[in-house]
Amino acid sequence: MEKFIQLISTAVPLETENVDTDQIIPARFLKATDKLGFGDNVFRDWRFHKDGSVNESFPLNQSIYGGSILVAGNNFGCGSSREHAAWALAGYGFKVIVSSFFADIFKGNALNNGVLPIQVSEVFLKDLLGEIQADPSLEISIDLENQYISYSNKKEAFEIDAYKKVCLINGYDDIDFLISKKDKINAFEATQ
């Protein structure tokens, strides 16, 4: 996994609330047996009309917006456990998702793929969405080490599990860690 320490980028605003993983990656694209290519189909049915034409009003299709941060409405990533949603967002180029609330499984999936979900207050989110819409060139700064997100003269601290933070900063994953605990796991199994 790629290491994550700091990021300064512009962002794409997606105000919609309760974005479920079926929207992030529709089920008909889940037939692959590897993790590649999902980025091409991220938000497929919101980015394109049924006839294949581009939906110009969808923020990802608006050339004024870009960058590796997605700023989304409340309760992002609810629904299906499909990790393909995290692969699709990562594949498209997002490294950070900002929202006022994340669904549990999505949050874990994102972290396991080097995508940082940052939970901010409703007030901060609303202001940030407005600022990006007013000025799409707005740069947002993410400091994982010190756990804050900032833009213009505004700043908010965010929470992250201490263990997950170490994983992201060092590019580790849970498999290495669990295998290092093999003796304890074997001892537990012996008691069963």
Place this chain on the structure above:
Amino acid sequence: MGKTLFDKVWDAHVVDVIENGPQILYIDKHLIHEVTSPQAFNELESRRIPVARPDKIVATADHNTPTLNQHLPLKDELSRNQLEQLTKNCAKNKITLYGLGHENNGIVHVIAPELGFTQPGMTMVCGDSHTSTHGAFGTIAFGIGTSQVAQVFASQCLLLEKPKSLRVNVNGKLAKGVLPKDVILYIISKLGTNSGTGYFCEYAGNVFEEMSMEGRMTVCNMSIEMGARGGMIAPDETTFEYVKGREFAPKGAAFDQKVAEWKTLPTDADAIFDQEYSINAEDIGPMITYGTNPGMGIKITENIPELKDASFEKSLAYMNFNKGESLIHKAINYVFIGSCTNSRIEDFRIAAAFVKGKKKAHNITAWLVPGSQKVAKQIEAEGLKAIFEMAGFTLRQPGCSACLAMNDDKIPEGEYCVSTSNRNFEGRQGQGARTILASPLVAAATAIEGRIVDITKYIN
């Protein structure tokens, strides 16, 4: 302070606690299917890590399998490839697979309980968010991502933070025609789609105590639709009776010993939950959804609420419904009875009892999809198949089918489908399809009438 059912099961599975970090939780049973496992197998193979406990894994093919002509080779190349990968991966790693056509094949959350793999007090996971279904047995069961599937393959454990505890109590007497599906749709409509996020939920009260195992599974299945990782119901005589004699359940003295252990699992009287809600059973009616998340539900006799909110309005626009309108008399062309929520024998008994002696409406295309080969056989053995056929319905072969439309069972663009499944997200049942979630009773009535009817008048 006393312990909750969840605490008791969780604490018995903690291998280690990381300082300022997660806990290592041991997993008793790992269910896998074709869609969320291939990348996990690839991950292990590329890192040359063996599967730690293949004996604790059970595989089935369900998500993208056809529900017609399962004996023929799959037409869709990508689906066929996924199934071939699953077969290869299971053979290579000595994992039990109930593939297409096998007598134990079916939807993962239907077959594991009916084969006796699901037992009280266990920890169970699957790369599928509806794994919460198994909580009906007093099991900690929850959905995981593919990275976690790989972690369980590698170590039979997961790194997790212990979730907070939530209890939803429903007491009183349910009205006639109010089914377990209505109970959970009502709960979600009142508490909201993210009310359970960060929590593991216990359902308690006489309503759940009096429910069949099938009903409890329907309730626990949809825990994820209010954001909860899982839902649980305390095991009792109904649970033990269901598990007893199943193929992979303990037998004889071993079973009796297990029952003695399971009896210690229910929440202690003095246990305290982080959050608790109480609902009167009398307030619940037959439910129906009008929007694009499962929390957007109303009693079938109610009108769509009038809210001023951009996401709410976007949702109504997608459904082509108006604020304040009633859904009764709305013409419907598609009905789906199936999915891990409502494809068990009891669901087909309810539907059959309603359609008996009636005829399917001409405008209706109905897909009746049993959850497993065993359910399909039982439908036939109980004479339900004949009842459905007399009424103009045909049964299809088991699988997830139109719940997520990964196979050919797709609802056409713009059409409404009254569905017994669990999600009414945009495009869930096909691009542009509009899903209305309901119980098998409401679905059956819609199929007979060709429109939504006030079921409360119908049955009284």
